[in-house]
Amino acid sequence: xxxxxxxxxxxxxxxxxxxxxxxxxxxxxxxxxxxxxxxxxxxxxxxxxxxxxxxxxxxxxxxxxxxxxxxxxxxxxxxxxxxxxxxxxxxxxxxxxxxxxxxxxxxxxxxxxxxxxxxxxxxxxxxxxxxxxxxxxxxxxxxxxxxxxxxxxxxxxxxxxxxxxxxxxxxxxxxxxxxxxxxxxxxxxxxxxxxxxxxxxxxxxxxxxxxxxxx
Amino acid sequence: xxxxxxxxxxxxxxxxxxxxxxxxxxxxxxxxxxxxxxxxxxxxxxxxxxxxxxxxxxxxxxxxxxxxxxxxxxxxxxxxxxxxxxxxxxxxxxxxxxxxxxxxxxxxxxxxxxxxxxxxxxxxxxxxxxxxxxxxxxxxxxxxxxxxxxxxxxxxxxxxxxxxxxxxxxxxxxxxxxxxxxxxxxxxxxxxxxxxxxxxxxxxxxxxxxxxxxxxxxxxxxxxxxxxxxxxxxxxxxxxxxxxxxxxxxxxxxxxxxxxxxxxxxxxxxxxxxxxxxxxxxxxxxxxxxxxxxxxxxxxxxxxxxxxxxxxxxxxxxxxxxxxxxxxxxxxxxxxxxxxxxxxxxxxxxxxxxxxxxxxxxxxxxxxxxxxxxxxxxxxxxxxxxxxxxxxxxxxxxxxxxxxxxxxxxxxxxxxxxxxxxxxxxxxxxxxxxxxxxxxxxxxxxxxxxxxxxxxxxxxxxxxxxxxxxxxxxxxxxxxxxxxxxxxxxxxxxxxxxxxxxxxxxxxxxxxxxxxxxxxxxxxxxxxxxxxxxxxxxxxxxxxxxxxxxxxxxxxxxxxxxxxxxxxxxxxxxxxxxxxxxxxxxxxxxxxxxxxxxxxxxxxxxxxxxxxxxxxxxxxxxxxxxxxxxxxxxxxxxxxxxxxxxxxxxxxxxxxxxxxxxxxxxxxxxxxxxxxxxxxxxxxxxxxxxxxxxxxxxxxxxxxxxxxxxxxxxxxxxxxxxxxxxxxxxxxxx
Numbered sequence: 001x002x003x004x005x006x007x008x009x010x011x012x013x014x015x016x017x018x019x020x021x022x023x024x025x026x027x028x029x030x031x032x033x034x035x036x037x038x039x040x041x042x043x044x045x046x047x048x049x050x051x052x053x054x055x056x057x058x059x060x061x062x063x064x065x066x067x068x069x070x071x072x073x074x075x076x077x078x079x080x081x082x083x084x085x086x087x088x089x090x091x092x093x094x095x096x097x098x099x100x101x102x103x104x105x106x107x108x109x110x111x112x113x114x115x116x117x118x119x120x121x122x123x124x125x126x127x128x129x130x131x132x133x134x135x136x137x138x139x140x141x142x143x144x145x146x147x148x149x150x151x152x153x154x155x156x157x158x159x160x161x162x163x164x165x166x167x168x169x170x171x172x173x174x175x176x177x178x179x180x181x182x183x184x185x186x187x188x189x190x191x192x193x194x195x196x197x198x199x200x201x202x203x204x205x206x207x208x209x210x211x212x213x214x215x
Numbered sequence: 216x217x218x219x220x221x222x223x224x225x226x227x228x229x230x231x232x233x234x235x236x237x238x239x240x241x242x243x244x245x246x247x248x249x250x251x252x253x254x255x256x257x258x259x260x261x262x263x264x265x266x267x268x269x270x271x272x273x274x275x276x277x278x279x280x281x282x283x284x285x286x287x288x289x290x291x292x293x294x295x296x297x298x299x300x301x302x303x304x305x306x307x308x309x310x311x312x313x314x315x316x317x318x319x320x321x322x323x324x325x326x327x328x329x330x331x332x333x334x335x336x337x338x339x340x341x342x343x344x345x346x347x348x349x350x351x352x353x354x355x356x357x358x359x360x361x362x363x364x365x366x367x368x369x370x371x372x373x374x375x376x377x378x379x380x381x382x383x384x385x386x387x388x389x390x391x392x393x394x395x396x397x398x399x400x401x402x403x404x405x406x407x408x409x410x411x412x413x414x415x416x417x418x419x420x421x422x423x424x425x426x427x428x429x430x431x432x433x434x435x436x437x438x439x440x441x442x443x444x445x446x447x448x449x450x451x452x453x454x455x456x457x458x459x460x461x462x463x464x465x466x467x468x469x470x471x472x473x474x475x476x477x478x479x480x481x482x483x484x485x486x487x488x489x490x491x492x493x494x495x496x497x498x499x500x501x502x503x504x505x506x507x508x509x510x511x512x513x514x515x516x517x518x519x520x521x522x523x524x525x526x527x528x529x530x531x532x533x534x535x536x537x538x539x540x541x542x543x544x545x546x547x548x549x550x551x552x553x554x555x556x557x558x559x560x561x562x563x564x565x566x567x568x569x570x571x572x573x574x575x576x577x578x579x580x581x582x583x584x585x586x587x588x589x590x591x592x593x594x595x596x597x598x599x600x601x602x603x604x605x606x607x608x609x610x611x612x613x614x615x616x617x618x619x620x621x622x623x624x625x626x627x628x629x630x631x632x633x634x635x636x637x638x639x640x641x642x643x644x645x646x647x648x649x650x651x652x653x654x655x656x657x658x659x660x661x662x663x664x665x666x667x668x669x670x671x672x673x674x675x676x677x678x679x680x681x682x683x684x685x686x687x688x689x690x691x692x693x694x695x696x697x698x699x700x701x702x703x704x705x706x707x708x709x710x711x712x713x714x715x716x717x718x719x720x721x722x723x724x725x726x727x728x729x730x731x732x733x734x735x736x737x738x739x740x741x742x743x744x745x746x747x748x749x750x751x752x753x754x755x756x757x758x759x760x761x762x763x764x765x766x767x768x769x770x771x772x773x774x775x776x777x778x779x780x781x782x783x784x785x786x787x788x789x790x791x792x793x794x795x796x797x798x799x800x801x802x803x804x805x806x807x808x809x810x811x812x813x814x815x816x817x818x819x820x821x822x823x824x825x826x827x828x829x830x831x832x833x834x835x836x837x838x839x840x841x842x843x844x845x846x847x848x849x850x851x852x853x854x855x856x857x858x859x860x861x862x863x864x865x866x867x868x869x870x871x872x873x874x875x876x877x878x879x880x881x882x883x884x885x886x887x888x889x890x891x892x893x894x895x896x897x898x899x900x901x902x903x904x905x906x907x908x909x910x911x912x913x914x915x916x917x918x919x920x921x922x923x924x925x926x927x928x929x930x931x932x933x934x935x936x937x938x939x940x941x942x943x944x945x946x947x948x949x
Contacts, residue, residue: 007556008429008556008558010426010427043445043449047441061427061441061445063427063445076456077427077451078449080425080553081424081427081553081554081555082426083554111553112553202724202726202727202728202759
């Protein structure tokens with residue numbers, strides 16, 4: 001019955017303003033990097049097709065959102081029906097790291113996903129190309145604190161990337177796609193596509209005297 | 216083509232209109248100007264003159280009772296009424312409760328109908344004169360503005376065939392060499408990754424989930440449309456969440472219209488650059504009036520249901536989705552999974568059908584393969600049906616023949632069979648009480664709900680329905696589209712394959728399926744001597760029970776036997792009537808050579824007839840088709856003018872049944888006259904309607920107002936005279 005084999009996944013990219021969400025996406029989709037910073041207004045949408053496990057065709061529909069506070073009112077539309085979510089921070093900006101939890105919470109509230117504990121997230125720490133001196137001091141420890149926090153922790157795969165030098169970007173997106181695909185297959189196992197048998201016959205009430213006895 | 220219009224009856228009940236860049240070049244709001252509004256089309260190819268505007272010049276002598284101040288904003292008369300469309304009262308169903316209003320009370324036999332002819336000619340004399348004088352006024356008025364018309368080719372060139380490009384039906388006509396190039400560039404469905412080509416297309420349809428995952432797009436590869444999906448989702452949900460209301464439409468200047476309908480969990484969007492699809496928003500409305508919409512008055516409802524054309528198109532697409540999936544299926548799939556990708560349950564055939572629908576709805580064009588030519592007019596028929604508010608087309612056969620076919624259907628419901636005789640396994644739990652009473656016998660057709668006998672072009676010859684259920688015209692259209700596409704899939708119609716299609720009829724019941732049996736057969740095979748022309752017919756049997764395929768097949772065999780029996784024993788066998796019906800050239804029969812195409816719609820049953828498009832230009836080309844679609848869209852969507860009192864007075868002097876009926880008719884008589892110029896020739900369009908009918912015709916010859924009126928009335932009278940043959944009637948009810 002299925003018309004296409006390709007799976008379409010909606011990927012949301014979240015994180016503070018300026019952490020490099022758009023750059024990550026541009027690097028991943030177009031293999032381009034621009035030094036100029038241009039704030040995203042509202043959102044950008046891009047697609048990329050990738051192959052996972054050497055045989056699964058996946059189309060990623062990437063929703064790159066604006067990090068700026070003033071665009072947060074657009075929330076629900078972006079988050080609704082997402083398949084996975086990428087939480088980004090800037091390895092030189094401690095505040096952006098600390099905000100990851102609230103980005104996640106914001107997402108879960110707005111997207112209203114059915115089982116939040118299983119929802120696929122990954123964390124990307126961007127800008128690892130910059131000089132070590134500019135990075136957050138004792139980053140790994142702080143990151144650990146955030147991810148392993150027992151109360152609402154962000155126990156998700158972490159990738160350190162450079163959108164500028166194209167380090168780790170591709171593999172991060174591959175992992176998120178894999179996770180989303182797994183979740184998708186799990187969902188399918190639970191609730192199959194409902195189109196099975198055209199069994200919803202209509203109960204027609206023909207009055208008894210009109211049901212064929214026309215003598 | 217809309218005219219300068221003083222009223223601003225903003226239709227706010229359903230369709231909140233948001234306008235960005237409302238850059239109307241606003242001419243004076245007084246109506247005494249030409250009806251051409253230059254803001255709409257870059258170069259004005261046509262002159263649409265409606266009586267309404269002409270009225271402000273000529274009303275004094277032509278329509279004495281009508282206010283000559285049409286320019287005032289509060290003209291109390293209803294001269295701004297458009298063709299009555301009955302949008303507000305919902306769509307007609309095939310077996311409408313209304314019966315035909317006979318022209319003469321008690322007239323039943325067709326022989327009697329013949330006697331009426333003299334009468335009619337006499338009584339219509341006054342009417343003819345009046346209409347003619349009105350029309351003369353219009354034409355005088357129009358000539359006034361002829362000077363403004365710019366032609367692609369020079370005026371002095373000899374008469375030649377007009378290309379649709381000459382008429383500037385679509386934007387950018389001047390950028391291409393010929394129609395084919397235009398079609399390829401702006402119209403043809405293309406799934407390319409070329410975004411520049413994508414945005415050139417005149418029309419777009421998108422279906423997407425509320426989460427922004429695409430379900431269907433008329434044009435463009437996934438890569439291109441994905442971004443648009445995001446933008447649409449954002450806009451739609453911003454309205455929903457932040458403004459607590461649904462977005463209806465966006466107009467960009469006067470060039471582009473975007474209409475959305477929200478059928479949670481799906482969103483459907485149409486984007487159009489086609490003038491005849493967004494006619495009604497081209498009034499000169501000021502912004503203040505936008506902000507303070509007037510309360511809806513009934514008489515303006517139709518004329519200003521701005522987005523209705525595109526909304527109807529979107530609903531047709533949505534109904535298609537419902538018909539293959541049913542509403543609960545769609546909802547279940549998205550339940551708790553807003554990320555669901557509905558494309559997974561759609562087949563390549565569904566996408567093909569969507570594309571075909573898009574072209575039919577917009578242009579009346581079929582979905583053609585590369586280099587393929589138009590082979591039949593079914594897409595045009597479909598378009599006209601949609602244009603005339605889901606009207607369906609009839610076939611001319613004698614009333615007695617129709618009754619005979621109806622009775623055959625009825626007799627199907629009475630066939631009793633022994634249960635053993637059935638090939639099918641019988642559900643013991645569904646044994647009806649009949650079989651208990653009559654020991655092992657039961658009705659073969661107990662689950663049969665609706666039966667149709669149709670021609671190959673999906674026109675209904677006769678039908679049967681349960682007393683308390685009907686199928687709407689919209690549902691019938693879905694049914695026929697589905698059958699056509701299923702037949703197309705099964706390759707050459709060899710008449711051997713029976714179809715069994717589960718189908719949800721959205722208007723009948725969106726929550727479940729009916730099961731459609733289709734048997735095609737060639738009537739000519741049963742006739743001696745065998746005619747050279749094949750006469751394919753389809754028997755469509757709709758059952759409420761999924762397991763009744765074999766019963767339905769049995770019934771279809773019975774029906775064929777019965778129909779064939781009549782073929783050799785009667786003087787007027789069905790096969791011959793059908794043959795004559797397809798050959799039928801009404802325009803030659805009644806000698807109205809100047810009129811090349813007409814449509815007559817009987818309002819009470821919402822059915823129409825029209826002559827074959829081939830008489831218009833001696834072809835069935837895309838060029839002709841696009842022109843007819845355009846002309847009729849303009850004629851139908853233009854505001855028509857009510858013809859008042861003078862006619863009525865005339866009729867009031869008369870007595871007798873005919874006059875009485877005519878007199879009541881004249882209450883709502885309306886008329887529109889339009890003329891299009893291009894390539895040195897012109898096309899005249901004329902619309903006349905009253906409570907009973909809508910009549911549209913086209914002439915591409917020089918035709919005077921006298922002939923135009925006389926010929927039109929002749930056709931109308933002919934249609935009335937043969938009403939019982941031309942229209943389907945109420946079928947038969949069990």
